[in-house]
Each structure stands twice: as structure tokens, then as C-alpha cells.
Amino acid sequence: MTDTPLSDALVAHAEVQNAETFERFVTLFRVSMVGVMSDNLPPSEGNTAVMSDGSLRIASTSYHDGRSRIMTYADPEAFLRTYGPRFNAGLRGEDVLRMAAAAPDCHGILVNCATREISQVISKEMAQALVAPVAADTPRRPWWRRR
Secondary structure (H helix, E strand, O other): OOOOHHHHHHHHHHHHOOHHHHHHHHHHHHHOEEEEOEOOOOOOOOOOOOOOOOOOOEOEEEOOOOOEEEEEEOOHHHHHHHHOOOOOEEEEHHHHHHHHHHOOOOOEEEEEOOOOOOEEEEEHHHHHHHHOOOOOOOOOOOOOOOO
16 A cells, blocks of 8 residues: 555556546545645744634746646645645535536646646536535426426
8 A cells, every 4th residue: 555645546647648547547536634834824833733714825836827726736745745835724525526627717726746747637617516505306207297
């Protein structure tokens, strides 16, 4: 068992780039804790947890196309060992997806790998699709029954 499951999925997708590897990557992203950079966290003392009051601001980056994306770091503990501190908070991937889907000026998420110097984009449209509520199937009346 590896301690970098999200980075492993990101690398697998970078090497093969098909729908299955991307689906696995996004599925793992949703349930993973990822590193983020916030500029409005109160200072922490040592190894303490800091809770947000719901107004957490997350840093974004302009990727190669100049569009703003939330910057995240896969497998935070491994990322710290490999590259040092680049983030100061952790969030569930599901929460980052919700933020990207809702922010009007955000064009998605940039996920940085902990094991290689590569990254993967999750588009805003993908984030919106992933967090959209599942529509309940309305029971249909058989065609032979009248109203």
C-alpha cells in the first residue's frame, strides 16, 4: 500500500490519459485530503487544528492559459517531505470541488502531484457535474394508463 494514492492516480492518468484513469483520479480526489494555501487563517501554535468560520479564502493560480484555478497539493504529508511547505491548510477534495463549482471567477482546480513535478486540471464544468445533486427519477405512468 502506498502513502500517495492520489499522486499515483495522477501519474497513471498523465502516462495513459484516458477516461478510466481520469475517473479514478477524480474519484480519489473527491475523498482525499488535499493541501491548500489560505491567506486568512489565524496563526496556529504547533500541531493544532484551526477551524474556519466558513469564510476560508483559498489561493488560486493562473495556469498556462491565464485562467484562475484553485491550487491544491495531492497527498499533503508526502508533498511536504518531497517539496517542503507550499500550503498551510487541508481540505477534503469534495469541499474544494464545491468551491470551484460555485466561485464565479474560478475556472477549476489545479492538483499538484507529490511524487513528480506534474499537475492535473479538473475543470469548473467537471467540478459542477461532480457536485450537482442527483436528480430523483420521477416514476412514470405506464403508457396505457390515462391521467
